[in-house]
Amino acid sequence: MSMSKGRGLQANALGTFDTVVMAIAGSAPAYSLGATTAVLVGAVGLASPAALLYCAIPMLGIALAFSYLSRIDVNAGASYSWVGRTLHPFLGFISGWALVVSATIFMVAGSLPAGAMTLALFDEGLAENTALSTAVGACWFLIMLLVVLGGARLTVRAQLIMSGVELVILALFAVLAFIHTDNARAFDWSWLGFSHFDGPSGFASGALIAAFYYWGWDVTSNLSEETRNSRRTTGLAGLIGIGIVFLLFEVFTIATNLILTSKQIEENDANVLGVLGDEIWAGWGGKLLIVSVMLSTIATLETTLIQVTRSLFAMGRDRTMPSALGRVHRTWNTPWVAILVVGAVALVMFIASNALGSVGEILADAISAIGLQIAVYYGLAGVAVVVAYRKMLLKSPVKFILGGLWPLLGAGFMFWIFVESLSELSSAAIAIGIGGLAVGLIPMLWYWKQGSDYYRPSKLDASRTVETDYVPDEYVAAYARAHESPPTDF
Template identity: 60%
Template sequence: MTQTNSRPDKNVRSDGAVPPGDGEHKLQANGVSAAGSIVMAVAGSAPAYSIAATTATLVGVAALGAPAALLWCGIPMLGIAWAFLYLGRADVNAGASYSWVARALHPILGFLSGWAVVISATIFMVAGALPAGAMTVTLFAPDQANNTLLVTAVGAVWFLVMAACVLFGVHVTARAQWIMSLIEVAILVLFAVLMITHAASGKHGGPSFSWDWLGFSHLTGANVFVSAALVAAFYYWGWDVSSNLNEETKDGHRNAGSAGIIGVIIVFLLFEIFTIATMVILPAKTIEANSANILSVLGEAVWPGIGGKLLVIAVALSTIATLETTLIQVTRTLFSMGRDHTIPKVFGTLHPRWKTPAFATLVVVAVSVLLFILSNVFGGSVGQIMTNAIASIGIQIAFYYTLAGLAVVIAYRRVLLKSAKNFILIGLWPAAGAVFMGYIFVAGIWQNFANAAWVVNILGLGLIVLGLLPLFLFYGKAKEYYSRRPLELPAELDAAAPPNVDDRDPAR
């Protein structure tokens, strides 16, 4: 399919799937199907992992307002997903927001947006690998579940296995995701039905469900709302990996963005069902006491004997799967940066056989293993490492999602009033998402200063600011990136396009 612009863009290939560069800089086109892109988006948000890792944290922050936090963060998050869809229509690039923000707002903001993706994903390697290790140890040696060294070592092994899948090509990556994610989601759907049946039977350990749990009445106070929103943002984060795979997805300029929207909707439903069920079925003290193993306890309550083990398997698969998608996100972003020479150009090279960013992958692996060691030596308990990582990642997520939401409004400003659809899906909704994310970014940082949460701000904000260093070091070598022209809209959406453009043309 051809990505058709009203003004031909030399930086977009005629097949609409692979952006500029000679053969050395072309990822493997058509390696991911449309359905596979949806699987990637769901796996990126890691529903079972997110529920297991953050439900107790969210309930601890928002209490009965936890379902509302997911709902009122999910709505603006969907606006950001619409932004990614339309930005991807205008520019197929593995860097996604890194490229889009640069061309719609400013190259420096684009670079920092990509940098935020890189550092949030790298920090997540620790936040994701530790639960993978913990779930595996829980399954085979439950008496060693609190052994931080063993948990870290096992998590590192899983991380290396997923790194190998990412290195060996997008086809291998896609097959691994299909297997892990389908089993995970099947288990979650089964337990969603079981939990609804269990709760309907009146077997409650907690309060009965009330519709006001979805309103603002339990999110009183700015501190409560901001803290809950940052945790909720971490729940959803990861669906945008489908956009980082747009060069490798069949008809990526359409399918990658659509997959992100479908992924957000699927995980929203799972998050809400499991959060509400947890609050209804388990007592508050049980939730607090089992923050690291909440799904296992929930499974035992719903299906004694086997339920806990099945959900532990789902969490393990989810965690391992999201390690893979996060590796994809960070390596593709680094590849796009290297291709533009905004970081050392060796990051923009591909393995000649596998067509994957091999150098970027190996560097991320080395840095992540080092972080595993440092977190084990200096980070304290697994729980403390997770708490700091989740809070700091929430700040970085809010930063680059804010910029993406603004970017689509600016890029498409000439066509926002062309139709009600354009106004809502390209203008109003993404803009609302950007305002929401921008608010929790600023308020979250301010709140951390007020609470003396220096570690979170150093990791969250300080590492974004650190991106100014490579920006200045390589500014002179990336003149094309820092002088590239603005995004050009697809012809069927461009107000300046020639009349009688046939949107039914399969070439588009």
């Protein structure tokens, strides 16, 4: 294996269309619907469409924060770099660590449905076998690990195929769902209101799960060092991705309310989309939607691998984690050490997960735990953009609203659902969610004492950046090769 410690990631590998595809694949519409709908319905019942709607508004604020921050700092670590250079390096590390832990947990939460859905194509009874689902899911995970190891171009080609088929199937069933009349309920506008929530804590628990639905679009920021014209492209792609998946989420959760009973949802907690497909199109419907969920799950495993390995690469480069994680393969231009480490840790977690219960039980706790970690690093990014742009926010109403107020409200919402939902979550979900964050204090304090330059950062200040004069791609490529923090006065 040929590798080099001093190389950067492959600059200019992805274009605008590629990054939009990655944003959609990161949120994994079919997977999120198939694996998370039962959890969301269990938390808020018929208010599932409302939870997704009211979470989408602050989530757009966070996407705006990522868009504005990516204009002034191109870094594979994304929020890890931005929060560290605006608020405090300790908070920046926790932000990056939250992504690393949530993504690593997702390796299990995502691989199990991939295995279960693959088995369900042949025999639905096999899908309930946790050990067999884990084994098949682990095989899919290893395949995606090799694809990610092969480089950004190979990764996006795989995504174009998987996400393309997934979206065609979902679009077909979105139309069929609303012309389906057999045994269907009448639509009720209260599903988009607040009446079905069990108080503020009930709303918060639903919003926390809804945050998991949307999570993943920010993979575009982790790919910024590998994207052409990334200062414009990564943020735009994230916003477009959220818009598309929001429409799909709303259509299918409303269709679930219209067509399925609560008993059907409860009995098929890991295969809600397949049951919905059977109701809409008996015989073929369930199989086609199972295929879409399987493809979506495999696709989002790929984007999650990118997020966690690029974040670890940035940490290794900054020496806030072992420096070996910052090594890049000479041929493929990928952080091969980070990829192999994540693969090894995930495989150990696959084995451990078999002791935790059924696929549905594992998913419920994992989704809630990941939701807590998402709320932390999204919320910190929302605050970071306000600090970075503080001297410019009053120069125009657009900057004030899109670069300040909306992201700040999004951050407040994320922190609120974090605190408010704690009373509603299981002890396992809280232990995984908060315990996973607490573990990050160990490497943070260790490498701070070792004198990492990350803990003595140059401040990120948008007023010292000419926003209309973006740095040429050649400069970004040179920066990536040099592994140095970019100057703050671009």
